Amino acid sequence: MSREADSPSGQFPGFVDCEVPGGIRLYSGKVRDIFEVGDDLLIVTSDRISAFDRVLGLVPNKGEVLTQFSAWWFDRVRDITAHHMIARPTPRSMHVRRCRVLPVEVVVRGYLTGSAWRDYQAGRVVSGIALPPGMRWNQQFDQPLVTPSTKAEHGVHDRPVSTDEVVGLGLIEEPLWRQVQQTALALFERGRAICAAQGLILVDTKYEFGLYNGRLTLVDEIHTPDSSRFWFAEHYRENFESGRPQRKLDKEYLRQWLMDRGFQGDGQPPAIPPEVLAEVGRRYASAYEIITGTKFVASGDSVEAARRKVLLYLTELQRAHTEGYDADQGEDH
Template structure:
């Protein structure tokens, strides 16, 4: 397990019987440190706790979004139940070993050897894919038809991986051949197959609920116990996916999304006074931006799952 990146301020809670070993932009990881917990949950597991931290433009902001970690965890758990894909979750309940202090925002998971690749499926053209397409007519070196615009639906979803970056750095889009060079031909083929399978299933489910899944990022790891590849981290949340409202979708323009759009918009506005090209950290978010962002996350959860977020 790697150490928390230098210079990264974490607010990871102290949890009796668990040792904090790593913090990412949103999640804190713990390993069992008490014999009674080891006997209860086993040695080959980690506790994954989703915080309320929010990141934008490769910065973790000083402001948090209340309930964000609970929303991400509960939505991921819902999706794990919908997908016919092996995953890393062992338990999400206090009865199953989750500390009561983080109930609702934590999962006990298999310890996986994660592949150093962000697996991305795109069914629509936008974001960094659109930028590459405008420059070369390709996305991750995959040729696309001429005449596509921001928000264009692709004839079929494509696998467009990226190389994982350290906290505070940009992920870099890479080609399929680059993935094969990193993990081998067989694993690269399996990662592509699984990623597109997840996207295709989720795109159908969200469309039935009036939401367009434009693209999504997933991560996989090797499970040494079962000898298989398993889905890890979060899955199909507003932090890892672009969700658009099908009722307002219109190609040729930026689509309103169910994520941290309000945060990005405010940070790049004159009101924030922040220059994202500088080394200065972003300012604290106004209460209105925090609440509107929280409401958008809740709306995504409720539209997708059909459940009321309590």
């Protein structure tokens, strides 16, 4: 996808290398553009949407919703874990501590659905866990499960592993992995309780952790529609009993739209019409509004304005870093 292709305001495609001021490194993930300044990062969340590990289009205001959503959640979990957020200088960017990211995506599941259901149905274990027979689609687990997957290098699909393999394969050492799992479960419980108070079910979610000065730190994003499934609680029981799909407020809407057209990640993806992307955007904003109880107000920034704000902050950050560095040098002599 060309990032420069028609991108009206409210649809921010991201950055390209040539725009970056000298001395600052840019890494682009599927959704985020990440600038490195000293020990810090500026993470800019674009409006790119990925499904089945492919970037498929731009969803209006998605990056602003995700940024505000994660910031809101970070504030509500600070008693559970350290997190990476330092500041939120523009509507779609977050200034964070650069961490050594652990090579495991920590998925916590409260319900048997999605890929776990597909594995279960096919008689496969779910991340090394043998589930009891006779479970049904979308059934709640007695206790949430931690189902890790390896954080694959760029462009490679993640691979599910068992909790034992995380240690066995040497991905994370045992005591730290134990701490990661406890933290993930505590975060999930907090998320579940907050969502429940607003009539939503936090079905499952993915966390990433890193180390900052040796301290376990929550990074990336938290409890957003990109990283989590949300269902409406009101009709859960009825839908579950009758085997009907749940009412959802997450990325599943787009995944389903793609699967209905025979796309599951391989070959040429179908072109997604603007009204489908707009609907995805409305669902993201709606999840934010229901959970936080506040209205989502888009900044209305044009693509140019959004870029300008980011580049301005980056320039200041780099100057502060350079001056700090000089001062440190001065002390040594």
